[in-house]
Amino acid sequence: MSDELTPSEQPMIEEEPGRATIGEQLAEVEPNPEAEMKRISRRSFIWAGMATMAGLGFIRWIATSPETDGLPAVLRKGLQLNESVWKGMYSTERLAPTYPDSEITPNPKVNGIGIPEKEISRDDYLLVIDGSSVAPKPDAQVGNDGRPALTIDFDELQTYSKTEMTTKFCCVEGWSQVIKWAGVPLAEIVMKYPPADPKAEWIYMETMEGDYYVAIDMKSAMHPQTLLAFEMNGQPLPHNHGGPLRLVIPSKYGIKNIKWVGVMRYTAERPDDYWGERGYDWYAGL
Amino acid sequence: MSGSGEKLRLEKKHPLAIRWFHWINFPVMSIMVWSGLLIYWATGYYSITLGGRTYFTFFPTRFYEVFSLDKRLAEGMGWHFFFAWIFAINGLLYVLFLLVSGEWRYLFPNRNSVKEAILVVLHDMFLTKKTPPRRKFNGAQQFAYTSIVLLGLMELLTGVAIYKPMQFSRLTGLLGGYEFARILHFVFMLAFVAFFLVHVMQVVRAGWNNFRAMVTGFELAPVEETPNV
Numbered sequence: 001m002s003d004e005l006t007p008s009e010q011p012m013i014e015e016e017p018g019r020a021t022i023g024e025q026l027a028e029v030e031p032n033p034e035a036e037m038k039r040i041s042r043r044s045f046i047w048a049g050m051a052t053m054a055g056l057g058f059i060r061w062i063a064t065s066p067e068t069d070g071l072p073a074v075l076r077k078g079l080q081l082n083e084s085v086w087k088g089m090y091s092t093e094r095l096a097p098t099y100p101d102s103e104i105t106p107n108p109k110v111n112g113i114g115i116p117e118k119e120i121s122r123d124d125y126l127l128v129i130d131g132s133s134v135a136p137k138p139d140a141q142v143g144n145d146g147r148p149a150l151t152i153d154f155d156e157l158q159t160y161s162k163t164e165m166t167t168k169f170c171c172v173e174g175w176s177q178v179i180k181w182a183g184v185p186l187a188e189i190v191m192k193y194p195p196a197d198p199k200a201e202w203i204y205m206e207t208m209e210g211d212y213y214v215a216i217d218m219k220s221a222m223h224p225q226t227l228l229a230f231e232m233n234g235q236p237l238p239h240n241h242g243g244p245l246r247l248v249i250p251s252k253y254g255i256k257n258i259k260w261v262g263v264m265r266y267t268a269e270r271p272d273d274y275w276g277e278r279g280y281d282w283y284a285g286l
Numbered sequence: 287m288s289g290s291g292e293k294l295r296l297e298k299k300h301p302l303a304i305r306w307f308h309w310i311n312f313p314v315m316s317i318m319v320w321s322g323l324l325i326y327w328a329t330g331y332y333s334i335t336l337g338g339r340t341y342f343t344f345f346p347t348r349f350y351e352v353f354s355l356d357k358r359l360a361e362g363m364g365w366h367f368f369f370a371w372i373f374a375i376n377g378l379l380y381v382l383f384l385l386v387s388g389e390w391r392y393l394f395p396n397r398n399s400v401k402e403a404i405l406v407v408l409h410d411m412f413l414t415k416k417t418p419p420r421r422k423f424n425g426a427q428q429f430a431y432t433s434i435v436l437l438g439l440m441e442l443l444t445g446v447a448i449y450k451p452m453q454f455s456r457l458t459g460l461l462g463g464y465e466f467a468r469i470l471h472f473v474f475m476l477a478f479v480a481f482f483l484v485h486v487m488q489v490v491r492a493g494w495n496n497f498r499a500m501v502t503g504f505e506l507a508p509v510e511e512t513p514n515v
Contacts, residue, residue: 033296037498037506040296044502048309055313062368075364082367089453096452097459168464170451172359173328176464251452279360281367286452 070279083283090285092223096250099166104233105177108169110240112259113274114211119239120260122154127228127245130265131200132193150193154230154244160184163227167250169257170286172275181248183229187222195266204271205247208262215273215282216249216256225250228261253284297507299422299499301389307380308500314376315478317369318441322475323355324362332472344472370445377438384435392422394432399425410488420507434481437474444471 065073126141129150140148166180190203203221206213220226229248230237237243242259249256255275265271276282300308326332327350333343350356384390395403402425408414410426418424423431447458447467461467489497499505 033294033506036296037502037504040502040504041498048501051309055310059313059317062365071360071364075361075368078368078371079364086450086453094453094455097455168451170464171329172363174326174468175329175331275360279364281363286450 069277079281079283083281083285086283086285087217087219090219090251092219096167096225096286099168099178101166101180103178104166104180108177108179108232108241109175111171111254112212112242114207114209114260115240116207116209116260120208120244122230122236122244125154125244126151127153127157127261128263129189129193130263131195131197132266133196134193152189157184157228157230157245160188163224164231165225165227165250167225167248169248169250169254171254172280172284180233181227181229182231182234183227183245183248185224186226186228186247187224189228190218190221197266197268199268200266202267202269202271204263204265204267205258205261206263207258207260209260210262212258212274213272214247214256214258215271215276216247216252217283220249220251220285223249223251251286253286255280256284293509294506295509296504298503299505300503301383301387302503303383303387304380304389305500305503307376307383310376311373311380314369314373315482317365318373319475319479320353320355321362321365321369322471323353324358325366326472327355327357327362328359332469367449370442370449373438374442377435377442381435381439393428393435395425395428399428401425403429410491430481430485434478437478437481441471441474441478444468444474447471 062072062074065075067073068076071079129152132150134150136148136150138148140151161184162182163185164180164182166178168176169179170176186203201218203216203218204213205216216226226247226249228245230243230245232238232241237246242257242261245261246259247257247261270282273282275284323345326344330344330350334341384393402418404425405414405416406418406424406426409416409418418426443457444461444467446454447461448464448471451458451464451467458464458467461470495506
């Protein structure tokens with residue numbers, strides 16, 4: 001398809017405005033247009049054939065590239081390319097649209113993985129912070145690694161700026177709903193308990209029983225609308241919606257809005273991510 | 287096409303660049319529709335409902351089975367957000383080429399296009415014996431091909447609006463909000479597919495000489511006729 005008439009094989013003919021078309025000029029120099037057409041066609045269709053093969057080869061190359069975390073490597077590279085584009089554009093000053101209460105979706109859908117069998121009361125709840133430069137109190141509970149853990153309880157949560165917002169929750173599956181949340185900005189907690197490693201670019205979070213986990217990039221974590229939420233539509237956050245405490249991050253798809261947050265950990269390396277490991281985008285930004 | 291003693295000449299029809307844009311777009315658009323349906327499947331709930339009665343659900347289960355479109359959301363997103371770049375770049379280069387080369391003059395409708403388009407439609411439906419003028423693009427084609435460029439642009443814009451509804455929240459708002467922009471994205475896709483089907487039918491009807499021109503760039507035309515405008 002791609003061959004123009006190459007100068008070596010064709011009489012030198014230029015298309016000029018106001019002059020006869022190439023066709024007419026060719027008709028003068030080429031006494032047999034049908035034979036000429038055949039010649040052009042042969043070359044063009046050879047090109048077309050090669051281009052088709054190249055195209056099919058390209059698609060095959062993508063489809064059969066070895067899987068990286070559940071996605072052909074080339075497509076995974078594509079997602080990473082997109083991530084760098086959108087990360088470059090990202091600004092914590094750009095806010096997700098907010099909605100009037102009248103637009104709140106009644107009976108919000110319940111979705112997700114890792115629901116703890118028993119309800120957790122606010123009094124029993126603790127959020128463990130790993131990798132902070134702030135030392136845990138000497139009388140702190142012992143963490144999984146046998147050392148005292150840095151934790152936040154609900155009383156402490158109340159000391160941060162309670163923030164309300166009515167935002168849209170968008171699921172990768174395509175549905176969305178408007179929900180009114182109340183909680184505290186994750187940024188305030190990060191400021192109070194900064195990462196020990198200045199190169200920490202990620203926050204890893206997992207549910208209290210560890211079944212579900214997400215990676216959040218630091219810029220998105222510091223967004224003013226990224227909340228650790230404990231109220232939903234004016235009520236204490238229900239157990240099946242992540243109570244007592246969940247992450248609400250309207251700059252990301254629902255999959256990043258982890259419920260029953262038990263641990264948050266600062267890391268310099270990109271941490272594990274439940275759906276990221278299963279073919280989805282690690283960034284998942286909106 | 288070899289007329290009986292009719293004198294023929296070669297006529298340049300489609301520039302090389304346009305042929306490339308056209309043929310690159312075909313597989314890319316196909317992948318976009320296919321991967322879009324993989325994504326849509328995850329919450330496929332659009333239907334045509336009037337007065338409480340549902341006339342058609344997008345899509346019947348059978349449709350997903352035949353094309354094995356179900357349970358492939360992650361894969362669909364991977365393909366969609368990769369080929370969207372190729373679709374966008376190819377499309378923008380095409381429009382740029384149209385504008386710079388002056389080819390847009392053949393493509394965009396002009397003041398005769400409406401009358402001519404009506405004639406073409408009547409002719410194609412066998413309602414009139416009058417044949418439409420033999421030109422690169424007749425009025426109906428001008429409307430169809432200009433609409434499809436606009437449709438492509440709208441697919442791009444609605445796509446961006448639902449891909450990054452926070453980064454481009456103003457665009458999303460202009461397009462009627464996240465849910466509405468998503469419906470538009472879907473409806474425009476249906477329109478694109480409908481265009482494709484009609485386009486293929488018309489190309490088959492127009493015959494080999496016309497199709498070949500989209501590959502070679504040249505068409506055999508009777509010498510008597512005035513060359514294209």
